[in-house]
Amino acid sequence: xxxxxxxxxxxxxxxxxxxxxxxxxxxxxxxxxxxxxxxxxxxxxxxxxxxxxxxxxxxxxxxxxxxxxxxxxxxxxxxx
Amino acid sequence: xxxxxxxxxxxxxxxxxxxxxxxxxxxxxxxxxxxxxxxxxxxxxxxxxxxxxxxxxxxxxxxxxxxxxxxxxxxxxxxxxxxxxxxxxxxxxxxxxxxxxxxxxxxxxxxxxxxxxxxxxxxxxxxxxxxxxxxxxxxxxxxxxxxxxxxxxxxxxxxxxxxxxxxxxxxxxxxxxxxxxxxxxxxxxxxxxxxxxxxxxxxxxxxxxxxxxxxxxxxxxxxxxxxxxxxxxxxxxxxx
Numbered sequence: 001x002x003x004x005x006x007x008x009x010x011x012x013x014x015x016x017x018x019x020x021x022x023x024x025x026x027x028x029x030x031x032x033x034x035x036x037x038x039x040x041x042x043x044x045x046x047x048x049x050x051x052x053x054x055x056x057x058x059x060x061x062x063x064x065x066x067x068x069x070x071x072x073x074x075x076x077x078x079x080x
Numbered sequence: 081x082x083x084x085x086x087x088x089x090x091x092x093x094x095x096x097x098x099x100x101x102x103x104x105x106x107x108x109x110x111x112x113x114x115x116x117x118x119x120x121x122x123x124x125x126x127x128x129x130x131x132x133x134x135x136x137x138x139x140x141x142x143x144x145x146x147x148x149x150x151x152x153x154x155x156x157x158x159x160x161x162x163x164x165x166x167x168x169x170x171x172x173x174x175x176x177x178x179x180x181x182x183x184x185x186x187x188x189x190x191x192x193x194x195x196x197x198x199x200x201x202x203x204x205x206x207x208x209x210x211x212x213x214x215x216x217x218x219x220x221x222x223x224x225x226x227x228x229x230x231x232x233x234x235x236x237x238x239x240x241x242x243x244x245x246x247x248x249x250x251x252x253x254x255x256x257x258x259x260x261x262x263x264x265x266x267x268x269x270x271x272x273x274x275x276x277x278x279x280x281x282x283x284x285x286x287x288x289x290x291x292x293x294x295x296x297x298x299x300x301x302x303x304x305x306x307x308x309x310x311x312x313x314x315x316x317x318x319x320x
Binding site: 037038039040041042044045048051053054056057 | 163164165233234236255256257258
């Protein structure tokens with residue numbers, strides 16, 4: 001599975017598996033956007049890690065993809 | 081560290097102010113600047129017809145070309161399923177289209193302010209009026225094309241530009257990311273405008289004191305700044 005680091009607010013690192021789960025479901029970005037209520041561009045930016053969605057969008061994504069939010073977005077502790 | 085930066089900035093600005101004050105009093109810089117601006121104004125007034133026609137045609141051409149090129153870029157970027165929309169040129173076209181109304185109005189009023197010249201050059205005046213009104217139609221037409229194009233790639237966007245509540249309904253049709261970007265852009269635009277208004281009030285106020293000219297522009301700018309601040313405050317304290 002592809003793991004992409006997401007730019008969080010401040011120093012918060014996230015792992016994002018949205019693209020993998022979306023392809024598993026056979027959906028393109030536009031279809032997923034329509035189902036979740038956001039634009040194709042927004043889905044693309046989430047997958048690239050350039051936008052952190054709100055909790056509502058996260059929950060909608062989880063529902064549509066049949067996954068838990070924590071499976072799609074994972075908080076990664078940084079090792080110091 | 082922050083305090084040090086603040087005090088250093090304050091000292092630097094004070095030194096700059098002192099230097100400007102010395103220059104102004106030694107070389108009558110205020111009079112030189114005023115004369116320079118007056119000469120620019122006279123040059124503008126003398127060639128206003130050519131400037132008006134040239135500017136409007138150049139702006140309209142730029143809007144149209146950027147729209148066509150922007151449309152191609154958008155279509156190209158949509159060919160790859162997972163790519164980011166390339167809407168930079170289209171966005172620039174939209175921005176220039178919006179700003180063009182202000183430019184057209186400023187140039188139009190610069191032309192008609194000299195009523196004697198306006199009446200004596202009737203054909204020229206009619207041409208200016210036709211171009212001015214024509215530009216408003218062009219603006220509406222381009223706005224319609226731009227919104228229609230956006231709707232092709234974003235079907236959920238509101239596109240009835242002639243609706244009196246277009247801007248409100250368009251904002252309501254944006255998703256959370258687009259709203260965030262709009263508000264961020266709006267905040268920085270507000271901040272830049274307030275700094276510009278402050279600077280202009282300061283400069284025009286000082287010139288008015290020195291040259292004894294009217295304070296009309298200062299009052300207009302002050303009112304604009306107050307309206308902006310009031311709207312910002314009302315939005316900030318609004319719960320929903």
